[in-house]
Amino acid sequence: MKRFYVMLGVLTLALVAMLVYLLQTNPSAPRAATEAPTTVIDDGFKGYTLGSDSAPIEVVEYVDFECPVCASFAVVQLPTIQQQLIATGRVRWRYRDFPLAIHKYSFFAAHAAQCAGEQGKFFEMHDQLFSNHGWAQTGQNPTGLFRDLAKAAGVDLARYDACMNSGRYAARIEFSRQEGLQRNVNGTPTFYINGTEVHSARLPTSDDFKRWVDSVATRRK
Amino acid sequence: MRHRQTIAVLALIGWFVALYLGLHALGIGGELKCGTGGCDTVQTSRWAELLGVPVAFYGVAGYAAILAVALVGLQPVWLGRRGPTLLLAALATGGVLFSGWLTYLELFVINAICRWCVTSAVIMAAIWVVSLHALRTTHHAPPSTTPAPRTDP
Numbered sequence: 001m002k003r004f005y006v007m008l009g010v011l012t013l014a015l016v017a018m019l020v021y022l023l024q025t026n027p028s029a030p031r032a033a034t035e036a037p038t039t040v041i042d043d044g045f046k047g048y049t050l051g052s053d054s055a056p057i058e059v060v061e062y063v064d065f066e067c068p069v070c071a072s073f074a075v076v077q078l079p080t081i082q083q084q085l086i087a088t089g090r091v092r093w094r095y096r097d098f099p100l101a102i103h104k105y106s107f108f109a110a111h112a113a114q115c116a117g118e119q120g121k122f123f124e125m126h127d128q129l130f131s132n133h134g135w136a137q138t139g140q141n142p143t144g145l146f147r148d149l150a151k152a153a154g155v156d157l158a159r160y161d162a163c164m165n166s167g168r169y170a171a172r173i174e175f176s177r178q179e180g181l182q183r184n185v186n187g188t189p190t191f192y193i194n195g196t197e198v199h200s201a202r203l204p205t206s207d208d209f210k211r212w213v214d215s216v217a218t219r220r221k
Numbered sequence: 222m223r224h225r226q227t228i229a230v231l232a233l234i235g236w237f238v239a240l241y242l243g244l245h246a247l248g249i250g251g252e253l254k255c256g257t258g259g260c261d262t263v264q265t266s267r268w269a270e271l272l273g274v275p276v277a278f279y280g281v282a283g284y285a286a287i288l289a290v291a292l293v294g295l296q297p298v299w300l301g302r303r304g305p306t307l308l309l310a311a312l313a314t315g316g317v318l319f320s321g322w323l324t325y326l327e328l329f330v331i332n333a334i335c336r337w338c339v340t341s342a343v344i345m346a347a348i349w350v351v352s353l354h355a356l357r358t359t360h361h362a363p364p365s366t367t368p369a370p371r372t373d374p
Contacts, residue, residue, distance in 0.1 A: 001295070004226050011230065015237040022241055023250035134266060140248055145261030148333065 033111040033167045036174040043172050047094045048122045050082065055092035057194055057216055059209070062098035062180045064188040065109035065129045066136045069203055073189055074130040080206035085213055095126070097176040098188050105135070105142055110173045112146045115163035116155045124153035222300060224355035228309055228348050229291035232284045235344040239280030242337055246275035259333025266331045268323075276323065280341055283316050287348060306355050313349040320345045 047060070063070050085091040097114075099106035109129055116125030128149035135142040150160045163169070180190070184197070191198040193212055198204065245253050245264060253260040263269065269276055287309060294305030320342035327334050 004295075008229065008233065011233060015234065019237055019241055022254050023244065132262065132266075134269075135261075138248075138264075140245070140261075140264075142261065144253060144255060148259050148262045 033115075033164045033170060034105070034108045035167075035170065036107065036177070037167075037170045040171050040174045040178060042175055045172055047096045047176065048117055049092050049094045050123065051086040051092040052089045053092065055086075055089055056220065057090060057213055058092045058094060060094045060096055060192040062096050062176075062183075062185045062188055062190040064098055064100045064103060064106045065113065065126075066103035066106035067100065067188045068133065068136060070189045071130045071133040071136070073203055074126070075133075077204070077206045077209075081209050084206065084210055090217070091209075091213055095122075096180060097173045098180040098185055098190070099173060099177060100188060103136075104139065107170075107173060108142070109146070111164065111167065111169050112150065112160075114169035114172065115160050116150055116153055118163055118169075119155050119159060121150075121153045121155050125150060125155065128153045222295065224351055225291045225294045225305065225309070227351050228313075228355075229288055229295070231344050231348045231351070232288035232291060235341055235348070236281060236284035236288060238337055238341045238344065239277050239284055242277035242335075242341075243275055243281050246270075246277050253335075253337065255336055259327075259331075260335040260337060262333035263327055263331055263335035263338060266333075268326050268331060279319065283312065283319070283345075287312050287316070306352070309348075310352040310356050313345065313352040316345040317349040 063074075065071075081091070081093070086093055097110040099110050113122055113125045113129060116122055129146075132145075132149060135145050147157060147160070151157055183192070189203075191204065193216055198212065200208065241250075242253075242264070244250055246269065253264065255261065271279065290305055290308050290312065293299055294302075294309070299305055323338060324342050327338060
């Protein structure tokens, strides 16, 4: 019996050592992809778009992936907008990054979306980030989760990892944020319809967009 | 005795696995070591908490209870008694049902597998099997204060 307790004690020590190891040696979010660079250059990129290039009306959305209101809009309203306005060729929807400083991982999430976009999976990653938005509430390091989401979005993980570690889109995201600041964006989501900012006391619905688009289309005639 | 020793060892390992997941839920230790598994997907899902408490802490409590009963059951005064064996079987049955439900959620609702959660589920299943084996194979002498009557001629 004494041998058993000695063995149990040794096992406990081994497990404590393993736990300490697991808690200490965890990779953090790649720094290059989490921080805005000090110098920002316009790379000519104007945001990923949904819809036809020849659509007469363009909606620009300044988005923050960690923002719960943006997530709600993306999950609840956007599918209907896509069906009624984008798929019908009436509207082109353009995404611009506007990561808010109050959100710890929104820049990182924007970079993850850009890295997925590099592989033609921006919208798949956009959907993953917003449909599984629990990460934004936990405050936990989402590095591993974003890899899982990227995988679910059909992204090649080796290329994704290389992209995230390089932080190659940090300047692009910061450029988009500064562009938003110049346009007086001060929260997310902020929308522009053909260059005019949408002012709404509440989060716009798909019906609101349909009404606004109808109104713009009428004026254009 | 062997059964209770085996259960104690398994419960100790399970307790550490649950503690690791619990500490992660509290934001200690950063990212889970999970390879390409879906640990973070599971841990950030709406099922990661039950009644406002991270699910991992139910595991911490469950394994601690099993470990305590197994260790008490190894004390000389309890060794010959059936009570600890029954209690271990009951706790393990509850644990295996809970683990089974969580594994179902991972496979069919969350659609992601957390390797640490699976490890915990396997440990709990092993404890359950050992506890059932103990129930079937261990014959305990009823406590008696008077000597048995002699029947031989």
